[in-house]
Amino acid sequence: MPKSKDNKKKKTQETKSKKESSNKKALDADKAIKKQLEELQDKHLRLKAEFDNFRRRKSDEVSKLLQFEGESVIKGFLPIIDDLERMVESINSSEDSLADGIELVNNKIGKFLENLVVEPFGKQGDEMDPVIHEAMLTQENKDEENDVILEVFEKGYTYRDKVIRHAKVIVNKK
Numbered sequence: 001m002p003k004s005k006d007n008k009k010k011k012t013q014e015t016k017s018k019k020e021s022s023n024k025k026a027l028d029a030d031k032a033i034k035k036q037l038e039e040l041q042d043k044h045l046r047l048k049a050e051f052d053n054f055r056r057r058k059s060d061e062v063s064k065l066l067q068f069e070g071e072s073v074i075k076g077f078l079p080i081i082d083d084l085e086r087m088v089e090s091i092n093s094s095e096d097s098l099a100d101g102i103e104l105v106n107n108k109i110g111k112f113l114e115n116l117v118v119e120p121f122g123k124q125g126d127e128m129d130p131v132i133h134e135a136m137l138t139q140e141n142k143d144e145e146n147d148v149i150l151e152v153f154e155k156g157y158t159y160r161d162k163v164i165r166h167a168k169v170i171v172n173k174k
Helices: 002-089 095-115
Strands: 118-121 133-139 149-154 156-159 162-165 167-172
Touching: 002 095, 095 118, 133 149
Parallel strands: 133 167
Antiparallel strands: 118 156, 149 167, 156 162
């Protein structure tokens, strides 16, 4: 019988060592999971702080952009204002030189608006489009097609493909 007692002892020790081994593995796995959790929490906090800083920087950039956005527009109009002042000072000049001055200012304004991506529209002979034109009057002209612009009171303007002022026109109605 001593053999069976030895076998039982051996089996008990093996079971005990297996339990200890599995407990040790479970503790190691638990430690590894806790370490991984801590790393992920740290990473999460760092990303959150980084995103908050990014949001703050972008907000500051947008504020500064909006604050000084008009500066370039103002700087662009200054030479035009200078030309107008020169025209007023030379009021005693001939009509031809004043007309040349007015044409020069008009060309400068056109180039300036073109650089800002502001484009005029609404010409005599164009077809009336209620989305971009505003019909002030209708007249009858048998030589023209129906809904054709006969005269333009005020040109319309688009800024980056958005209508910022509708063209005011007289339209042909038969």
